[in-house]
Amino acid sequence: MQRRILHIDMDAFFASVEQVRDPRLAGKPLIVGGAPEDRRGVVSTASYEARKYGVHSAMSLTEAHRLCPHGIFIRGNFEFYREASKKVHAILGRVSPLVQMASIDEAYVEVSGSQRLFGGDDGIAAFIKSEVFRQTSLPCTVAIAPNKLVAKVGSDAAKPDGYVRVAEGSEALFLAPLPIAKLPGAGPKTCEALELLGVRTIGDLAALPISRLLAAFGPMGYALRRTAQGVSTSAVETEHIPKSIGRETTFPKDLLDWKHIERVLHYLAEKSLYALREEGMEAQRVTLKVRYADFSTYTFARTLEQPTALDSDVFAALHELLPRGRERPMRVRLIGVSLSQFTHNQHQLPLFCGQLTAKWERVLESVDRVRGKHGFECLRSCQSMALGRDVKLATPALSR
Numbered sequence: 001m002q003r004r005i006l007h008i009d010m011d012a013f014f015a016s017v018e019q020v021r022d023p024r025l026a027g028k029p030l031i032v033g034g035a036p037e038d039r040r041g042v043v044s045t046a047s048y049e050a051r052k053y054g055v056h057s058a059m060s061l062t063e064a065h066r067l068c069p070h071g072i073f074i075r076g077n078f079e080f081y082r083e084a085s086k087k088v089h090a091i092l093g094r095v096s097p098l099v100q101m102a103s104i105d106e107a108y109v110e111v112s113g114s115q116r117l118f119g120g121d122d123g124i125a126a127f128i129k130s131e132v133f134r135q136t137s138l139p140c141t142v143a144i145a146p147n148k149l150v151a152k153v154g155s156d157a158a159k160p161d162g163y164v165r166v167a168e169g170s171e172a173l174f175l176a177p178l179p180i181a182k183l184p185g186a187g188p189k190t191c192e193a194l195e196l197l198g199v200r201t202i203g204d205l206a207a208l209p210i211s212r213l214l215a216a217f218g219p220m221g222y223a224l225r226r227t228a229q230g231v232s233t234s235a236v237e238t239e240h241i242p243k244s245i246g247r248e249t250t251f252p253k254d255l256l257d258w259k260h261i262e263r264v265l266h267y268l269a270e271k272s273l274y275a276l277r278e279e280g281m282e283a284q285r286v287t288l289k290v291r292y293a294d295f296s297t298y299t300f301a302r303t304l305e306q307p308t309a310l311d312s313d314v315f316a317a318l319h320e321l322l323p324r325g326r327e328r329p330m331r332v333r334l335i336g337v338s339l340s341q342f343t344h345n346q347h348q349l350p351l352f353c354g355q356l357t358a359k360w361e362r363v364l365e366s367v368d369r370v371r372g373k374h375g376f377e378c379l380r381s382c383q384s385m386a387l388g389r390d391v392k393l394a395t396p397a398l399s400r
């Protein structure tokens, strides 16, 4: 049986969701990331209409506003994006049990065994695209290829609202005309070094004598060449375990008020923990991130004795880290928290504090259930409640 891997990526995801929710935004240059007055934030994404003006993800909102002054700027609503993502995930699950959500808006599906049922690659792609559109009204791009690498490059090349299939044996041919920057793993530095060797396209790279690649990149030369030839054996990992979960925010004005900063940090930690528990995970490492007014960015981290999903444990770790953040006598531009070193939530409770922990786990379970019904904001710690009921933070950006 031939191995067939599908990659799906939603088009201008956050922006498309907003355009479906408010049809007045359809066909307009839409920039998700923040209101024009939050000029300190960054662009999460832009509709294809806004991309024509050069606006793209991770660009500062100020720059986006300069390039596209008539654009519509909105902050975005993460809950709606998650909801749409879940719907897409469920549709993919009807095609094959082997689905890997690689991010909120993209997934790999092992479709080798689904060929007969859906009428081959074309039938599978048609089913997914039409079902996604029927249930969410969102456009997406699908590629089906012999491996993950070629499928991923394929969907990127076929955007927006596209479909491409790459037959077994034509991987290298398909990649050949694409610019080298489209090759996964070829970052700006590698691309620069390759250009010095006269490499412009992926095909140029595949054709380069291996001796020249080894001279320039060492043993990494082998991997680069294999990638350029479209060779990859990595499997669809059905259980996607994220490496870290975190939230951060840029303040509207640089701040010295550590009391306020601490409250915001509590709020961000609560949001991260809510997401962590939703994944059914526990984290053992807590990282505090501080960006100062001069843009210097510091992280301070602590590894806990036990993995945890409890707010109180993470708050305690943050309180130990905060004095280190305060050491620099400078205003703070951005604050963030990140949880990492995950394990599945099935720890052995230490005997002496087991009962207390179990009690907190039960409390948080009810808290999360209520939040699931009435929204995250309704139940928070008194520290973060001091910020008021309706917390407005900049940019609902994902850290990548």
Ligand code: TTP
Binding pocket: 009, 010, 011, 012, 013, 014, 015, 043, 044, 045, 046, 057, 058, 104, 105, 106, 159, 160, 396, 397, 398, 400
């Ligand atoms: P992408 O799939 O990279 O981008 P996209 O879906 O907006 O556009 P494309 O049609 O090119 O696929 O990312 C998915 C979402 O993740 C995006 O809509 C917003 C969010 N995101 C960020 O918040 N910050 C970022 O830097 C990037 C790249 C994405």
Ligand code: MG
Binding pocket: 009, 010, 011, 012, 013, 105
């Ligand atoms: Mg996308």
